[in-house]
Amino acid sequence: MAPRSAAPVTLPLAGPLVMARFVRRRLRFLVDVDGEAGPFTAHANNTGSMLGLLRPGRLVGLSVSDNPARKLAHTLEMVRLPDFRGDFWVGVNTLTPNRLFRRAFGAGAFPDLAGYDTLRPEPAFAGxxxxxALSGPAGECFVECKNVTMVEDGAAAFPDAAxxxxxxxxxxxxxLAREGVHRAALFFCVQRPDGGCFAPAAVVDPDYARLFAEAxxxxxxxxxxxxxxxxxxITLGERLPLARRY
Known part of the structure; x- marks a missing residue:
């Protein structure tokens, strides 16, 4: 495992963002926005509800692809959320957690994952x-990454939809954890600055909350x-504690 770098781990965006105002969401994967040159439609890869974020008139940041085969060049990356303590960005691209985890792991940014030095993407399991899958002198550890965009009662919470x-x-x-042969871990990438701890969103998906407690x-x-x-x-920040009750 690489030694921990003193420098912050930042996942750069592919290029400058295009700023626009959110108009509406359609068919889960489409968002209509109003930019400087007029209205256009962008892709949204976040299948969650993005509860409390997508309100008409909100400022959004969109990346631009140079792939000519894409039907929609723009992808929704983040939403500007108003707050009495100061407005802030919320990252909504669900590819970010995997990309940030890979970069941060390579930089030795996770003390809990010391002893693993190799990363293999998308290991198969029965379902x-x-x-x-991480491997190294410590053995093998399987990791699942999730994007968190919701804060409820002071806690960053996942999921925002069943x-x-x-x-x-x-x-x-x-x-995997119960079998004791491999380690298992969940990486929750909380792409917003508020919320002092993490908890499963039981009010949204009680089944997920129950299974989370069992995990x-x-x-x-x-x-x-x-x-x-x-x-x-996107810059990796501090680790959040688990809520005392979840």
Whole structure:
């Protein structure tokens, strides 16, 4: 495992963001926005509800792809959220957690993952695939990454919509932890600066909350980290504690 770098780990964006105002969301994966040159439609890869974020008139930041084969050149990256303590960006791109985890792991930014030096993406399991398998002198550790965009009662919370797929991942990680041959971990990438701890969103998905508690009891490591989203990139921040009650 590489030694921990003193410098912050930042995932740069592909290029400058285009700023626009949110108009509406359509068919889960489409967002209509109003930019300087007029209205246009962009892609949104976040299948969650993005509860409390997508309000008409909100400022949004969109990346631009140079792939000519894409039907929509723009992708929704972040939403500017008003707050009485000062407005802030919320990162909504669900590819960010995996990309940031890979970069941060390579920089030795996770003390809990010392002893692993190799990363393999998308290892298969009986019900599908997890995000990463880590290996090294410490053995093998399976990791699933999740994006967090919701804060409820002072806690960063996941999910923001019921998730059968997320429940399936919890079941598999719990099984791995109980078998004791491999380690299992969850990386929650909290792409907003508020919320002092992390908790499963029981009010949104009680099944996920129940399975999360079982996973923690079985020994699945919960790595909830704040990630500062800005037009300059996504920077890994401090680790958040688990809420006392969840």
């Amino acid at each position: 599908g695939r997890l995000d990463f 998730t059968a797929r997320g429940c399936k991942h919890l079941v598999e990680l719990t099984r 923690v009891a079985a020994g699945v490591a919960v790595l909830a980290y704040r990630a500062e989203a800005s037009p300059g990139g």
